[in-house]
Amino acid sequence: MYIVTSVDDENKSKLSEILEKSLKSMENLVSVSIEDVKFLKPIKNRRRSLNIFIVDSHKNFDKICQHVNYDHFKIRKLFTVVSIVHLSDKDMKSIFDCFMSRLMVSVNILALDESHSLSLFTFFPFSKGEECRNTKLVKINSFDYSKNAWENQNFNPKKCRNLHNCPLIVGIAAKSTEPAIIVNHDSDGKTIISGIEYEIFAELSKRLNFDFKVKIFNESVGNIFPNGSGNGVLARTFAKEVEVTLGLVSLQLIRTLVFSETSY
Numbered sequence: 001m002y003i004v005t006s007v008d009d010e011n012k013s014k015l016s017e018i019l020e021k022s023l024k025s026m027e028n029l030v031s032v033s034i035e036d037v038k039f040l041k042p043i044k045n046r047r048r049s050l051n052i053f054i055v056d057s058h059k060n061f062d063k064i065c066q067h068v069n070y071d072h073f074k075i076r077k078l079f080t081v082v083s084i085v086h087l088s089d090k091d092m093k094s095i096f097d098c099f100m101s102r103l104m105v106s107v108n109i110l111a112l113d114e115s116h117s118l119s120l121f122t123f124f125p126f127s128k129g130e131e132c133r134n135t136k137l138v139k140i141n142s143f144d145y146s147k148n149a150w151e152n153q154n155f156n157p158k159k160c161r162n163l164h165n166c167p168l169i170v171g172i173a174a175k176s177t178e179p180a181i182i183v184n185h186d187s188d189g190k191t192i193i194s195g196i197e198y199e200i201f202a203e204l205s206k207r208l209n210f211d212f213k214v215k216i217f218n219e220s221v222g223n224i225f226p227n228g229s230g231n232g233v234l235a236r237t238f239a240k241e242v243e244v245t246l247g248l249v250s251l252q253l254i255r256t257l258v259f260s261e262t263s264y
Contacts, residue, residue, distance in 0.1 A: 001030050002048040004067075006037040006060040007084065014084055015054060037063045042071045049074040053081045058091035065098040070258055075104055078156055083111040089137050096123045096135035103243075105159050108140075118143040120150075124159055132166035163210035170201065170212050173221045173233040173247025180248040183216060191216065197246045212244070221247050224258050234259075 007015050023032060030050070037060075051073055055061045061081065073079075081095055092109050099107045105125050113119045120141040125133045142151050172193065174183045180197040193214065205212055222232015230238050237245045238258060249255075 001026075001032045001050040001052065003032060003034045003052045003054060004037055004040060004064055005034065005054045006063045007054065007056040008060065011056045011084060015056075018054070018084060037067065040064075040067050040072065047074045048072060049077045051077065051079050053079070055081060055083055056085050058087065058094055061095050061098070065095075068098065068102060068104070075102070076106070078106045078108070079104065081107070081109045083109065086112045086114075086116070092121055092137055093123075093135055096137070100125060100133055100135050106156065108155070113139070113142075117145075120155065122157065124157075126160065126163040126166050128164050130164075132164075161208065163208050165209060165211050167211040167213055168244055169242045170214050170244045170246055171233045171236050171242030172198075172214055172216045173245065173249075174216050174218050175220045177221065177247035181246055197248075201244070201246060215242055221245065221249050224254050226254065228258075 003019070005015060019034065026032065033048075047070070053061065053064050055064065067073075068079075069075075079099065087095075087109070092111065095109060096107060099105070100123070105123075107122065109121045111119065111121065119139050121137050122140050123135045124130075124138060125135065127134060130136070140154050140157060143149075144151055172181055172183070174181060178195065180195050181193065182195040182198075184192045184194070186192055193216070201212070204210075217233050217236065220232045222230055222234040224230040224234055224238065229235070233242070233245050233247065234249075234255070236242050245259075
């Protein structure tokens, strides 16, 4: 477990007290690394998982937000932000906005609500009747002090099994990617896309209920280089011109450092 802290000096003693009690309760259960955000650096040949961020303001969370990337963390894992003071709904939504801008949705905030009860908040980016990538606060759990227990076991709800027709922008690598992607034109000049990857993706869109818009590039898939640059359609994905890449995209270690991959 990795704990990253970002609090003002006036709250250092409160932080120490919370950490002492927390570590005592987890003794012999899991190894814990505690780091101040001011000294946060990438770990050689490793990225942090089981991540907990402890903050005392939205401003101090912003210092952590700057480091929320593939160099430091396993992006697809659960992230929990713990506030040791009360945060407004606006501040918590801004924290969720940071994660959503990086397409990270497995995120919770543990904080005191307006009645000073300990509550767990999350967001559902794809919800019926809501805008896509919605980061509105939703309380999913509360701690019952009288019973010394949580109200339920709902700590990490599934969020991406139904995308409620939200659109994804798909980059098609049309250069030398047959039979994965085949781009033709009919007698009227209309573009027709087919191929194994396209058919699979179209089926996924039905099962997960999302729409998709296609951008065709007369380029190869391309590569990502160790210095963080790239070329081809992968570079366009890296630059967020598109959100998904199709066209004989093989699973390579350096690509997993930047992108999330589908499971076979």
